[in-house]
Amino acid sequence: MIEDRDFFVLDNVQGIIDPHLLFGNDKQLYIEIGSGKGEFISQYALMHPEINFLGFEAREKRIRNILKKLSTSTHPNVRLVHILVNSNLASILSPESVQRVFIQYPDPWPKKRHHKRRLIQQDFLNALATIMVPGAEVHISTDDQDYANWIVEEFLKNPYFTSAQDEFIQKIPSLEDHIPSWYEKKQSHKGITPNYMLFKRI
Numbered sequence: 001m002i003e004d005r006d007f008f009v010l011d012n013v014q015g016i017i018d019p020h021l022l023f024g025n026d027k028q029l030y031i032e033i034g035s036g037k038g039e040f041i042s043q044y045a046l047m048h049p050e051i052n053f054l055g056f057e058a059r060e061k062r063i064r065n066i067l068k069k070l071s072t073s074t075h076p077n078v079r080l081v082h083i084l085v086n087s088n089l090a091s092i093l094s095p096e097s098v099q100r101v102f103i104q105y106p107d108p109w110p111k112k113r114h115h116k117r118r119l120i121q122q123d124f125l126n127a128l129a130t131i132m133v134p135g136a137e138v139h140i141s142t143d144d145q146d147y148a149n150w151i152v153e154e155f156l157k158n159p160y161f162t163s164a165q166d167e168f169i170q171k172i173p174s175l176e177d178h179i180p181s182w183y184e185k186k187q188s189h190k191g192i193t194p195n196y197m198l199f200k201r202i
């Protein structure tokens, strides 16, 4: 288990991560921010061995949950970054190095006084725009209607992004080979429906 943690987890990242050195190849790079218990990254990376994946997760307990779903033999294309993501993303990844971004059920911080803690803010979107290849997609979902509206507003306000859907908020997944995350399953058991959004780096 210790060996697996050493293989998969990057702690205390200082400076730019070089995916070529990390994975030993030049495959495309997809990232997930807030990987939670790892349902999505573990299954999606297995279905797409042609892609490299970096999962960003702030909580150590969640990192340990994700590690239970990964093995070095089946997931050589996955690494986890133990960090609280914000605009620091632009100092962790190189400009125009990421082909796709997944953000599923980011913490909604529903109280007005906590809105400043929401991940989707202009500083974060500017950093995200820097690391993304032009034309790359951001797949994002939330069950919180107020946060969904906020997310659309912030993305459309930002000069580097546009919606890739006619209806900004959809009730069907934006991803063809959609995998319900742990949180999505939990909420749909309670009858709560997700909102799916898809944005494109201009």
Ligand SMILES: C[S@@+](CC[C@H](N)C(=O)[O-])C[C@H]1O[C@@H](n2cnc3c(N)ncnc32)[C@H](O)[C@@H]1O
Residues within 6 Å of the ligand: 033, 034, 035, 036, 037, 056, 057, 058, 059, 062, 083, 084, 085, 086, 103, 104, 105, 106, 107, 119, 181, 182, 183, 184
């Ligand atoms: C509501 S859970 C959703 C987890 C997972 N995406 C899912 O759908 O099951 C939010 C997750 O994002 C992590 N998280 C929240 N803010 C983060 C940030 N700024 N950087 C990295 N991880 C974050 C939390 O620790 C938690 O695991």
